[in-house]
Amino acid sequence: MPEDPIRVCLLTADETLPAWAAAAVEELVAETAAEVTLVVEDATTTERSAGDAARRLVELREWGVVAAGIELFGDELPAERSVPIRSIEGVADADWVTCEPDTVDGWKHRLPERAVDRMADADVAVRFGFGFLVGDALTAPEEGVLSFHHGDFREYRGQPMGFWEYVHGRDEAGVTLQRINETLDGGEVVTSRRVDVADAATWGEVRQRLFDASEGMLADGVRRLAREDVEPETLAADELGDLYTHPRGRPVLTYLGKTARGVLLG
Template identity: 45%
Template sequence: MTTNALTVGLLLDGPVMRRWAVDAVERAIERENVHVSTVILSADGRTDSVGTLRRYATSALDTGAWAPVLAAHQLVNPPTYLEPVSIDDLPWLDDAERVAIHPEPADGFGQRLPASAIDRIDAAGVDVLFRRGFGILKGDVLTTPPHGVLSYHHGDVREYRGRPPGVWEFANGERTAGVTLQRLTETLDGGEIVVEKRVDIDDLATWQAVERRLFERSTDMLATACERLAEPSFEPTTVEALGELYTCPGPIATTRIELKNAIGRMGRRFGT
């Protein structure tokens, strides 16, 4: 446990967190005694059926042929690590200040936080922000906390930037996959690396299994990041050569990946 425990703020795109992210914060609280003082919430986020349909419609426009696959995975029967958890059910947030905001569009692409939110973050003495939402962030939010904004990328930024997590590594037959916890810059999946990990995936038969392992093996990384950032001598790693920027599979790639998935399921079922 660090002696100089950090004060952490959360950036959330609605009043829920995925189970794996809850586990990550709780590990940091237990191991590094961090204090979560502030929650910045997108006022545009909704958790009711209307919000779910809106997110799916946006996802369908954004992810194309991959949208039905993603919807079946996340909405129909979500795995435990992706289950939504209401922040009202998290006792360690009982005393945290909640700030609802409307993110503002940034020049070119991405979003900025309004000046009022930046002032609240500064006044709360937040050492580092943990991002779970808001899309691509730009502007003062990246530099107002002394240790910036931390965000997971379930991939190795030197090889697999973009999305979806674990899918392209599975499709390309990789034996391992990376997970990166980065301090964000305005470069997409090109921040400074605070913690990184390699995960064996060679024994996994489906992309869902790959994703599950990446998320479940990453929950200790936020605690490690808080430990490192509390040390004055620590310097994050700057990546000189970033990997290819992947996007959601198109129709041909989706068909190929789902066929490989089906073969993997059959092999697992029959023990081959």
């Protein structure tokens, strides 16, 4: 990767980024030789019908009710506030491409050739959208595509972020910046951090701390890739932690009880 400048492509879900991601990009531009030269935006428009929403609620069972309540009545975390991408320092002059990815195997996304061709002009891409990527987009930039995982691959994979660490009463949680490939959580660890969550009273506090810890990791990761003496770490399959998904049954009750105690004591 050239040291001056480092051409960065952002892969985004729309014309905004959550505040934590916007802060990470601003720090990247401010503290390294990086320049955001391209934004590739997902132009897919999906509208879920009332029937789809009802079926999804049934699939999630008791967690669907809890998640709906959080969405309707919970406070938005500062880190999740939407920030217009064009307002981010260092991004206003970037070229902009919109595209709709092709769906592969029912859930993976492959970017169209015209987007991949533009990405080849970048040194590295950062994924903030498009879901699980496959295909030539992953290798079009010289240094590949970076993606955040708010968890430690060695312990917790899957979703929801930070939920299981909170329910299990862990003292720490992790954040990982990974160079992704076509395998689930099988990419290379560029940089990672441990985050103290021992005294976090609510799941929201856990998530906020993980987002806060993410902000400086993008600049650190790009600096590491620029150094010839630093190699990203590849984890073997037996080093990966359990894969979690949306909770059901007892974990939901544990979450509700712990949240109630956290709110009352907080």
